[in-house]
Amino acid sequence: MNFASDNAAPIAPEILEVIVRANEGFALAYGNDDWTRTLERRMSALFERDVAAFLVATGTAANAIAVAHCCQPWNSVLCHAQAHLATDEAGAPEFYGGGLKLVELPGDDAKIAPETLRAALGRGRGVPHSVIPGALSLSQSTEVGTVYHSDEVRALAEIAHARGLAVHMDGARLANAVASLGCTPAEITWKAGVDVLSFGATKNGAMEAEAVVFFDPQRAEGMASRRKRAGQLISKQRFAAAQFEAYLRDGLWLRLARRANAAAARLAEKLGSIGLKPVWPVEANEVFVVLPHETDQRLRQAGATYATWPREFLPPGTSGSQNDELIRLVTSFATSDADIESFVRVARGT
Numbered sequence: 330m331n332f333a334s335d336n337a338a339p340i341a342p343e344i345l346e347v348i349v350r351a352n353e354g355f356a357l358a359y360g361n362d363d364w365t366r367t368l369e370r371r372m373s374a375l376f377e378r379d380v381a382a383f384l385v386a387t388g389t390a391a392n393a394i395a396v397a398h399c400c401q402p403w404n405s406v407l408c409h410a411q412a413h414l415a416t417d418e419a420g421a422p423e424f425y426g427g428g429l430k431l432v433e434l435p436g437d438d439a440k441i442a443p444e445t446l447r448a449a450l451g452r453g454r455g456v457p458h459s460v461i462p463g464a465l466s467l468s469q470s471t472e473v474g475t476v477y478h479s480d481e482v483r484a485l486a487e488i489a490h491a492r493g494l495a496v497h498m499d500g501a502r503l504a505n506a507v508a509s510l511g512c513t514p515a516e517i518t519w520k521a522g523v524d525v526l527s528f529g530a531t532k533n534g535a536m537e538a539e540a541v542v543f544f545d546p547q548r549a550e551g552m553a554s555r556r557k558r559a560g561q562l563i564s565k566q567r568f569a570a571a572q573f574e575a576y577l578r579d580g581l582w583l584r585l586a587r588r589a590n591a592a593a594a595r596l597a598e599k600l601g602s603i604g605l606k607p608v609w610p611v612e613a614n615e616v617f618v619v620l621p622h623e624t625d626q627r628l629r630q631a632g633a634t635y636a637t638w639p640r641e642f643l644p645p646g647t648s649g650s651q652n653d654e655l656i657r658l659v660t661s662f663a664t665s666d667a668d669i670e671s672f673v674r675v676a677r678g679t
């Protein structure tokens with residue numbers, strides 16, 4: 330009953346197999362290999378335009394160097410208060426961005442609303458006193474398992490672009506969002522105004538395979554040096570490239586994500602039927618519920634693994650007592666029906 334995170338899941342067998350196949354003979358290091366060339370072509374085909382893609386080992390690195398690339402040190406990056414960038418990266422964006430400032434915005438369902446963005450852009454005393462907004466970062470899917478629809482991304486990107494900001498998308502779970510929306514990857518990214526994407530594969534079945542994708546390759550100037558300077562140029566890159574290529578080939582990434590999303594939907598439905606209604610709409614592969622401390626203890630004693638989430642993130646007006654816990658359950662392609670059944674049985678207490 331492991332619902333700790335999707336990166337607690339194993340490597341998908343299809344991807345592990347490709348690592349073994351790539352393990353034949355010699356190939357030049359640092360991305361000068363055929364797997365990397367093939368991946369670059371596949372990324373461009375996937376997004377229906379020429380893109381510049383840079384592999385890195387972690388999503389934190391992808392986010393941090395992506396926003397650093399779009400900003401001057403006196404810029405700010407506007408993001409949701411729950412964004413991974415703001416809550417889970419130990420200051421990496423600020424560090425790689427030379428001291429840039431993250432401005433945390435509120436918003437229901439961990440999403441930023443257009444009026445919130447507009448108001449934030451209206452604040453400040455301007456040059457030289459205030460930080461100058463340099464980028465907007467949107468998490469897709471969000472940290473509470475909701476998704477932005479393409480018209481929502483477009484509305485935000487239009488506001489951002491009108492003020493000269495770059496639009497970054499943290500797609501550590503892009504696959505879950507695309508699978509949920511049923512759109513094309515192009516529609517939810519550059520066609521909706523996204524300039525640079527952190528594209529994750531690790532959580533959805535790969536191992537240490539993340540990418541920064543620029544939809545205008547000219548914007549990527551200097552990125553090769555920035556990645557190296559950040560210590561993120563992978564020497565045996567063929568193994569990361571081979572994984573990412575297999576991930577994208579024949580829609581594997583979406584098949585894996587659909588399994589994860591379906592498991593979350595099933596889990597949410599079953600928890601709902603025993604009175605544990607998800608706190609946020611379950612639109613990707615995460616389910617959040619509030620449950621009594623005793624139920625939490627019973628689940629943990631039965632061996633269930635999951636994260637306790639800060640209650641300060643609960644929507645205002647959420648009912649419940651001081652004795653309640655807010656918990657996060659993350660599903661993956663590897664979540665089994667049996668684990669969902671057991672979890673719900675223990676939660677029900679009979």
Ligand SMILES: *Cc1c(COP(=O)(O)O)cnc(C)c1O
Pocket residue numbers: 386387388389390392413414468471472499501502531532
């Ligand atoms: C997991 C995650 C990341 C990347 O995290 P790493 O642990 O650095 O790979 C980035 N953004 C979001 C929203 C995530 O959930």
